[in-house]
Amino acid sequence: MSASRSTSSSSASPARASRRWLAEQARDVRGWLTLAVAAGLAVGVLTLVQLGLMAWLISAVVARDATLTSLWPYAAGLGGTVLLRALAQWAQETCGLEAGLRVKARVRGQLLDHLAALGPVRLAERHSASSAGQLVDQVEALEGYVARYLPQATLAVVVPLLFLGVAFWLDWLAASFLLLAAPLIPLFMALVGMGAQRLNEQQFQAMTRLAGHFLDRVRGLTTLQLFGRTPQATDEVVAVADDYRRRSMKTLRVAFLSSAVLEFFASVSIAVIAIYIGFGLLGYIQFGPAEQLTLFSGLFLLFMAPDFFQPLRLLAQHYHDRASALGAAEGLRDLLAQSPPRGAVESLTGDASPRARLSDVVVSHPGRGRVLGPLDMTIADGEVIALVGPSGAGKSTLLQLLAGFIDAEAGQVALREPTRLAWLDQRPFLMQGTLADNLRLVAPEASDAQLREALAAARLDTLLATLPEGLDTPLGERGLGLSGGQASRLALARVFLSDAPLVLLDEPTASLDPDSERLVIEGLATLVAQGRTLVIATHHPAVMRMADRVLGFDAGRLTPRATHATPEVPS
C-alpha cells in the first residue's frame, strides 16, 4: 500500500519488520477486514449515488422545470440510499472492531504461551511490570491499527480512484484538478506520516518522562510530607508539566503543518473546481470539455470534491493508531523473538529407578561462562539433599535445571514419573487476593478442609485462628501484611497442598528471624516424614543436619560434605 510504505525514516527496516509482523497477526481476521473494506467501498458507492441523485434532482427541477412531485420515486430512492449508506457505515465500523478485538485476543494468547515457555528464569531478566504492561497495554495498542487504520489504508486508495473515475466521465478537465492533487497524495501521506511519527516518538518520550516524574513524586509523598516539602514539590510538578508543554508546542507547530497541507489541497481543489465550473457554465472557457458542462455535472462534481479527500483525511486521523501499533509491535516482536528453553526433562519409569538423575550435565550462562558441570547426580526416592555453598556457586541453577526452567547445554536431566514437582522460592510469590486464593493458586481444586490441613502442616494454624475472616482474609498490599517468616510458611503450605513427590526448595529459611526459622524447619521435617524427596539450597545448619547428603560446589562440580559438618554462620 503506497500510503503506508512512504514513511521513510532512519529506522526503516525494524519498522518494516514490525509492519510485516502486524500484517501476519491480521491474517487470521482477513475475513472481517475484507468485510470492513467491502462495507467501506459500499459507503463510497452509495455516497456517489446519493450525491449524483441530489445533483440530478436540482438540475431537473431548476433547469428543466420538472416538479419534485413528479420525481417522487427518485426522491424516495435518495432516501433509501442514505439509509443504506448509514447501514454500510455501521457494518464497516463493526467488522473492523471485530477484527481488532480478535487480533488482540490472539496476540495475547500467543504472548502468554511464549512467556510461559520462556519460564521464570528467563523472565527474571525482564522487569515483570514491563512484561505485564506488554501483555495489557501494548496489545491494546493494536486494536486501532487493525480496526480502523488497516481498512482505511485500502479505502484511502480505492475510494478516491472510484470518485476520480466518475469525475473523468463527467468532465476530464475538472477531474484533472483532482488528479493534480493525486500525485501529491503520497507526498501528503509521507508528510503526515513523518510528522505523526516524529510527533509520536518525541511526545511519547517526553510524556513518559513527565508521567515518570509525577509518579516518582507521588510515590515519595510520605517522605516529602515527613520533610515538609510538599508545597515545593507541587510547584515542581506544575513547572515540569509546563516545561513539557513549551517543548512539545515546538514539535506540534511543525507536525500540524502536514495535516494543514492536506486541508489546504482539499479546500483549494473545491475552490478551483467551483470557479472552473462556474466560468465554464457561463461560457467563459472555450476549450476542452467545459462547453459540455451542465448544471447536473457541475453540481455533481462540486458535491464530490469534499468526499474525494474524505478517506485521506480519515486515514490521517487514524495515523496515530498506526504509530502506536508500530511502537507496540516492536516491543512485542523483541519479546517473541527470544527463544525459550526446550525444557527437555526426560522421564524414568519403573519403581526401581531413582527419583532424578543428571548425567554429564553442563550449564552455562551467557556472559558468565560455565556455571555448572560437568556433573553426574542421582537422587534416590525419599532422599533429602542439602545444597550448600556461597551465593553464585550454582545452587539455584541446579534447582532450576531440575524444575526444567533452564536448559542444560550438554548432558541429560531425567525425572521419575510422575514428574510432578513442588517449588518453594526464596521470595515466595503472593498474589492480591485472599489467603485461600493464594493457596488455590497452585491447587485450584483444593477444598477448604485441605487448605486448613496444609496451613496446619506449615505451622500457620495459629495465625489462621487469629483471623476473623479466616481463609477469606485478604493478603497483599491492601490486606494483611505477612512477615517474611509467615510468607515462607505460606509457600510451605502450598507444598503441602501438592502431592508432588519431588520438592525443590531455594533457601527456605533465608533472612528469617529465629522463631520463624524454627517453624519452617519443623514444616520441612513433616515433609520428610511424608516420604517426599527434598532438594534444598540452604545455609542453615539445622537444615543440613536434616539432610541425608550435603553437597557443596567446587568450580561447578558437586563435592560431598559431611552431613554434620561444622555449621557455617548463616549469612
Add this chain to the structure above:
Amino acid sequence: MTEPRMPTSRSPGAGLKALGPWLRVMAQRRTRLAIGALLMLSTMAFAIGLLTLSGWFITATALTGMALAAGVAATLDVFTPGSGIRLFAVGRTASRYAERLYNHDTVLRLLADIRGWTFAGLARLPGRELARYRAGEWLNRLTADIDALDNLYLRLLAPPLVGLLAILGVAGVLALALPRLGIVLLAVLLPLWGVITLGMALAGRRPSARRIETLERLRVRALEHLQGLAELRAFAALGAHRGTLETTQRRLLDDQRRLGRRAALGSALVTLGVQGAGVGILCLALLAFTAGELSAPVASMLPLAVLALNEGLAMLPAAFVQLGATRQAAARLNDQAALSSVEEGTHAWPLAPGEAPEVVFDDVSLRYPGMESTPALAHLDLRLAAGERLAVLGPSGSGKSSLAQLVARAFDPSDGHVRVAGRDVRDLAPVALRARLGYLTQHTELFHASLADNLRLGLPVDHGLGEEAIERALWQALWIVDLDGWARELPQGLETWVGEAGRQLSGGQARRVALARVILRDAPLVLLDEPLAGLDEATAGIVAERLDTWLDGRSVLMFAHRRDALPRCDRAWSFTAAA
C-alpha cells in the same frame, strides 16, 4: 477466586456532578477555552461557507449561462463570489491550523493545572491515609484517572458545544431563507445531537466504567501470572490461572465490543440524520423553488450547508460513549480529595528549638483497619527520656516500625496516647512536629533527581543557609554515612542523577543517602528504623561510630532485630513474643 478490591466511587449514581470540580479547575482558563471553541467554530463556518457559496455560484452561473445561450441579456457578478470562495478555502486551512495549535496548547496547560491540583490534593492527605494508598496498583490507577481528565476539554466539552452552535447557525441561515426550513432542520438535528451526546453517554455508562475496572484487573492478573510463573509452572497450575486471566480478558473484550458497536450505531445515526436532513431540506427547498418562494441558487446551496455539518458531529458518538469512564475517573479523584478534609492539630512545638523532647507511649494499642481482632500493638507503655537513646528490638512483624509510625503520625493509636514533649502528637500541628523530627523509614525512598536534590530535601525548610554553608552541610552528612569518598569520585559529583527510585545506587548506598538526608534535618528527635541494614560490617562500624557523635544531645529511638545491628544506645527494650 475473589477479585481484588478496587477503590470505587462512593456515589456511583452521582451523574455528571463528579466532573464539577474539574470543570471549575478548567474554568480558570475560560478565556482560552472560549477562544479555542471559537476557532473550532470558525473552521466549521469556513468549511460550510466554502461548500455553500460554491453551490450557489455554480447554480447561478448555470442559470445565467442558459439565459445567455437562449439569447437573453443576463449578467452575473462573478468576482465577489469568486473571491469569497478563495477566502473561505484559505480561511478554512488557516483557521484549522490555528485551532489545532491553540487547543493543544490549552490542553497541555490544563494537564499542568490538573496534575498540580491533584498533587496538591494528595499532599494534603494525612500520612496515615496515604500509607493505605501506596500500592502500585493505586499509582497506575491514579495516572490513568488523570489522563482521562486531560482530554475532557478537547473531546467532551468543546466539540459538542461547537456542534450545537453549528446546528443552530445553519438552522438560522435556513430560517433566513425560509423559516420552516430552519424549524425542520432543528426538529431533526437537535434530537440527533441529544442522542449522540447524552444518549451515547447513557448507552456507554456501565460498560465504559466497567471496562476500566476490567482492564485494571487484567493488569493485576497478568502481573500475577508473570511473578508467580515459577510456582504456577512447578505446581502445574499454569493452565488454571491462565483460565482466570482469559476470563478477565473475555470480559474486557465483551465490554469493548459493546462500546464499539454502540459507537458505530451512533456514527451511523449521524450519517442517517445529517444526510437525511440534507435530502429532506433539498426536497423542501425544491418544492419552495417551484412555489416561487426561493431562488434556484439559494435552493441548491441550502442542502450543502446541512451536509457540511457532518464534519462537526461525526466524532461525538465515539467520544461520548466513553463518558462513563471519564466520570468515574473524576469521581475517584474527588473521593481522594474528600479524604483530605481531616482535622489536624494546631499546637506549636512546646520546646525551644534544638531542645530534645521526651516521648511517651501511654497504654497504646494499634489495630490496622480490617484487622481489628489482631492488634499490631496492645497496651504498650514505653518512655524515652529527653536526650535518651533507646534501642527497640524484636523480630520482624512484632510492631517495631508501628512505634515509629505512631510518632510520625503515619497511624494514630486505636487506644491510648503518644506524647511528644508532653503533648499528644494529635494536638501538635503536623508542620511543627515534622520540623522537629528526623525519621529514617524502613523503606528507602529516593527521588528521581540529582544526589544533591535528594539530600537538600532533608535540610530544615527554613534553613536560611547560603549555598556554601549548604554545600558544607551536605558533605558533612555524606561523611557521617561514609559516602563522601564515593561521591567525590563520581564524575558529576553531587549532581549525579539518582535513577528511578534510586535504583542506580546499590541498596546499601541508597540506604546511606537516606540516612544522610535525615542527618541534614538536624532534628532534636530522631527515629532510625534499621539504620545499618544492608551495610557490610566494616562500613556499618564506621557509620555507627560517626552517628554516635552526631546523635549526642538528641532523643533517639532506634529499631532493629538485634542490638549489635545498631549504633551505641543507652538502653534496649525488647518486644516480648506476646506483643
